[in-house]
Amino acid sequence: xxxxxxxxxxxxxxxxxxxxxxxxxxxxxxxxxxxxxxxxxxxxxxxxxxxxxxxxxxxxxxxxxxxxxxxxxxxxxxxxxxxxxxxxxxxxxxxxxxxxxxxxxxxxxxxxxxxxxxxxxxxxxxxxxxxxxxxxxxxxxxxxx
Numbered sequence: 001x002x003x004x005x006x007x008x009x010x011x012x013x014x015x016x017x018x019x020x021x022x023x024x025x026x027x028x029x030x031x032x033x034x035x036x037x038x039x040x041x042x043x044x045x046x047x048x049x050x051x052x053x054x055x056x057x058x059x060x061x062x063x064x065x066x067x068x069x070x071x072x073x074x075x076x077x078x079x080x081x082x083x084x085x086x087x088x089x090x091x092x093x094x095x096x097x098x099x100x101x102x103x104x105x106x107x108x109x110x111x112x113x114x115x116x117x118x119x120x121x122x123x124x125x126x127x128x129x130x131x132x133x134x135x136x137x138x139x140x141x142x143x144x145x
Contacts, residue, residue, distance in 0.1 A: 010046045017041050017049030021056070028058045 021029075021037050029037055037056050041048040082088045 010049075013049045014041060014045055017052045021052055024057050030056055030058060032056070 026034050
C-alpha cells in the first residue's frame with residue numbers, strides 16, 4: 001500500500017497543478033508564461049507541481065470575482081434575473097401602456113382566437129378536399145418549362 005502511495009501522491013499533485021495552471025488566467029501566472037509552466041509541470045513530475053504551487057501563480061483573491069475563462073469575464077451580464085433589470089421592467093410598463101390605448105386584453109384575445117378558429121376550419125376543409133380527391137386547382141406542382 002505504501003508503494004502505491006509513493007506513485008499516486010505525486011500523480012495526484014501533478015494532475016492538480018496541471019488543471020490549476022490551465023484554469024489560471026494568463027495575467028495571473030508569475031515569472032513565466034503559462035505555456036512554460038505547463039511544460040514544467042508535465043516534464044518535471046514531482047518538482048514542477050510543487051514549484052507551480054509555491055511560486056507560479058498569484059494566490060490573492062482576484063478583484064471583481066474573476067473567472068478563469070476570458071470569455072466569461074468579457075461577456076458577464078450585470079443582471080441576474082429579469083426583475084432586477086430596470087430596462088426590462090421599463091419595457092413591460094411601456095408594453096402595458098401601448099396595449100391599453102388600442103383594445104383591452106380580452107377583446108384582443110377573442111379576436112385572435114376567432115382568427116385561429118377560422119384558419120383551423122379552412123385547413124380542415126382543405127384536408128377533406130384532398131382526401132376526397134377533389135382538391136383545389138393549385139395543388140399540382142408547377143411544371144418546369
